[in-house]
Amino acid sequence: MTSDARERMVRSAAYLFRERGFSGTAFSDVIAHSGAPRGSIYHHFPGGKAQLAEEAVRYAGEFLSAGVRAATRDDDPVAAVRAFLGWWRRVLVDSDFKAGCPVVAVTVESQLSGAAADAFGRWGDALATGLTAAGAAPARAGRLATLIVSAVEGATLLCRANRSLDPLDDVTAELEDLIEAACGTG
Amino acid sequence: MTSDARERMVRSAAYLFRERGFSGTAFSDVIAHSGAPRGSIYHHFPGGKAQLAEEAVRYAGEFLSAGVRAATRDDDPVAAVRAFLGWWRRVLVDSDFKAGCPVVAVTVESQLSGAAADAFGRWGDALATGLTAAGAAPARAGRLATLIVSAVEGATLLCRANRSLDPLDDVTAELEDLIEAACGTG
DNA sequence: GTCTATACGAAGATAGAC
DNA sequence: GTCTATCTTCGTATAGAC
Numbered sequence: 012m013t014s015d016a017r018e019r020m021v022r023s024a025a026y027l028f029r030e031r032g033f034s035g036t037a038f039s040d041v042i043a044h045s046g047a048p049r050g051s052i053y054h055h056f057p058g059g060k061a062q063l064a065e066e067a068v069r070y071a072g073e074f075l076s077a078g079v080r081a082a083t084r085d086d087d088p089v090a091a092v093r094a095f096l097g098w099w100r101r102v103l104v105d106s107d108f109k110a111g112c113p114v115v116a117v118t119v120e121s122q123l124s125g126a127a128a129d130a131f132g133r134w135g136d137a138l139a140t141g142l143t144a145a146g147a148a149p150a151r152a153g154r155l156a157t158l159i160v161s162a163v164e165g166a167t168l169l170c171r172a173n174r175s176l177d178p179l180d181d182v183t184a185e186l187e188d189l190i191e192a193a194c195g196t197g
Numbered sequence: 198m199t200s201d202a203r204e205r206m207v208r209s210a211a212y213l214f215r216e217r218g219f220s221g222t223a224f225s226d227v228i229a230h231s232g233a234p235r236g237s238i239y240h241h242f243p244g245g246k247a248q249l250a251e252e253a254v255r256y257a258g259e260f261l262s263a264g265v266r267a268a269t270r271d272d273d274p275v276a277a278v279r280a281f282l283g284w285w286r287r288v289l290v291d292s293d294f295k296a297g298c299p300v301v302a303v304t305v306e307s308q309l310s311g312a313a314a315d316a317f318g319r320w321g322d323a324l325a326t327g328l329t330a331a332g333a334a335p336a337r338a339g340r341l342a343t344l345i346v347s348a349v350e351g352a353t354l355l356c357r358a359n360r361s362l363d364p365l366d367d368v369t370a371e372l373e374d375l376i377e378a379a380c381g382t383g
Numbered sequence: 384g385t386c387t388a389t390a391c392g393a394a395g396a397t398a399g400a401c
Numbered sequence: 402g403t404c405t406a407t408c409t410t411c412g413t414a415t416a417g418a419c
Contacts, residue, residue: 032306034220037394050403059396111305118358119297119305120218127358157367158348161355165347172304172313181343189375223412236385
């Protein structure tokens with residue numbers, strides 16, 4: 012399978028962007044990490060680095076929204092949110108606070124806003140769906156989902172700066188209370 | 198005054214980082230934007246680009262926390278928060294959604310976590326002080342301040358990606374309700 | 384303190400063979 | 402599809418004169 016190498020490159024790009032950022036990740040890094048053949052970069056990605064970044068963002072958007080949907084439970088409004096927060100907690104801990112969100116890296120450094128907006132939107136939609144199913148009013152669920160995505164992305168940045176999980180813990184505590192109140196649960 | 202050029206370079210770096218990121222901003226860009234003399238870069242910043250970035254982050258941290266303190270009113274718990282959010286709203290609108298937070302840019306791209314943690318900490322402390330003065334319990338005020346900083350930083354990213362103020366508006370609405378409840382106000 | 388010139392090292396992208 | 406070699410651009414940093 013030759014397009015296997017292609018997919019590995021996309022995944023490696025997403026992985027490396029988290030720690031080194033967009034400009035800080037060279038093609039050679041992606042090649043080294045993915046084990047993909049060097050000569051086929053522009054065969055698979057004629058649009059160059061921008062195309063690779065766009066697909067990495069799309070991959071991250073799809074991957075995490077699928078995770079949120081899988082963790083959604085009608086009877087537990089915070090289950091999906093906890094899964095979402097738990098994912099970021101793991102990224103931080105596993106990387107010793109060196110890695111963050113690849114979508115954020117691309118948003119800050121490049122002008123690929125379309126792909127980033129799509130990824131953020133997918134996460135928000137997945138969370139909002141879960142909150143609505145748990146009893147929140149649809150409009151409120153949308154606002155809460157935006158708050159959750161925003162707060163988690165921001166807290167991840169604070170955690171990296173502080174080399175500590177404290178900011179994410181604080182945010183988690185506040186968000187869970189807020190969500191339970193919005194879903195009419197005790 | 199010769200150290201005037203130095204300060205202009207720091208401010209220009211902070212300004213340019215918001216839009217182009219850390220790696221995307223070259224010394225030549227800082228020179229062009231600040232009008233500072235080219236030959237004095239390493240005279241003023243012997244530590245090179247890393248030192249310039251560190252001082253730019255420090256400058257941003259000091260600048261915004263001073264703004265929050267100035268806007269703090271004992272009788273209005275959301276006044277300082279509104280000022281903080283309003284600052285970011287203005288950055289987004291004035292730049293046509295191309296600019297964000299310089300501290301975030303440095304956090305994502307470089308390893309200057311100390312300076313970034315200090316900046317985030319100053320903002321949080323300034324906000325927490327205002328919330329405490331307005332009636333929130335100290336421990337709660339700290340958690341809320343962390344949530345506010347996180348959510349605003351994240352929302353700014355979402356706004357840039359979406360080229361829209363909607364995420365920040367959603368976050369603002371949720372945060373103001375939460376703050377008023379925490380301060381025992383109606 | 385400020386200048387010019389340059390060394391040095393990436394990194395993205397392309398060309399053409401296999 | 403994949404390889405190697407190379408072009409080109411750019412940016413940090415240094416050296417040394419004024």
